[in-house]
Amino acid sequence: VNQNNPMVKIESQYGEKVAEQMDTAKCRDEEYSVSFKLTPSLIFIRNIRLDTNVIFHALSNYQHYATVSHIEIFNSPLPEAVIRMVIDIISINGSQIEHFALKNCLLGEDSCRAIAGLLCKRPLKFLSLVSCNIDSKMLADLCIGAIAGRSLEVLELSGNRIGNLQFKKDKHGVNFMCNLIRYYEPLRMVDLTMNLFDDEATTNIDKALT
Numbered sequence: 001v002n003q004n005n006p007m008v009k010i011e012s013q014y015g016e017k018v019a020e021q022m023d024t025a026k027c028r029d030e031e032y033s034v035s036f037k038l039t040p041s042l043i044f045i046r047n048i049r050l051d052t053n054v055i056f057h058a059l060s061n062y063q064h065y066a067t068v069s070h071i072e073i074f075n076s077p078l079p080e081a082v083i084r085m086v087i088d089i090i091s092i093n094g095s096q097i098e099h100f101a102l103k104n105c106l107l108g109e110d111s112c113r114a115i116a117g118l119l120c121k122r123p124l125k126f127l128s129l130v131s132c133n134i135d136s137k138m139l140a141d142l143c144i145g146a147i148a149g150r151s152l153e154v155l156e157l158s159g160n161r162i163g164n165l166q167f168k169k170d171k172h173g174v175n176f177m178c179n180l181i182r183y184y185e186p187l188r189m190v191d192l193t194m195n196l197f198d199d200e201a202t203t204n205i206d207k208a209l210t
Contacts, residue, residue, distance in 0.1 A: 136173030
């Protein structure tokens, strides 16, 4: 049993910056104020409106996937295929990746399973998928990946479609989340705000914390 229960956020108001969950020194560094930055340790794309082909070319020719530790893609109209390309390359070459964050990126089940594979293979400590179309089935895949990888400390899933327990498919994901909270010791924080939980699901998660 997880003796050090993680902080679980279910009802707090949506809109808190993902940066508040990061290491304070990093999130205050001036390099995070830019909209598009590629360095040997960082991929940072925020609020860009460049031609998708320009971004695809830049990411395709990025030479530092083996050393990148921090990836953030926020509020940028990139097709899922571009996001999936990054995930697949990191899965093969990204041995240093610790922080992976997407916001307002429409993900399908295949991409979510690929991210779950990252959790199994790579030393991810921080995973944020805010408003990324995550449903309960995809949540189950992420929980399985986290348990297999045993490095994840922060899981941020606010603003998604993780549902209520009236639907059988939703129970599966919520049950996996309860087991993750109850038994997975590395976990320090989970943000589940602005999802579709009903009272039963919220009660089950509360019980997992006791």
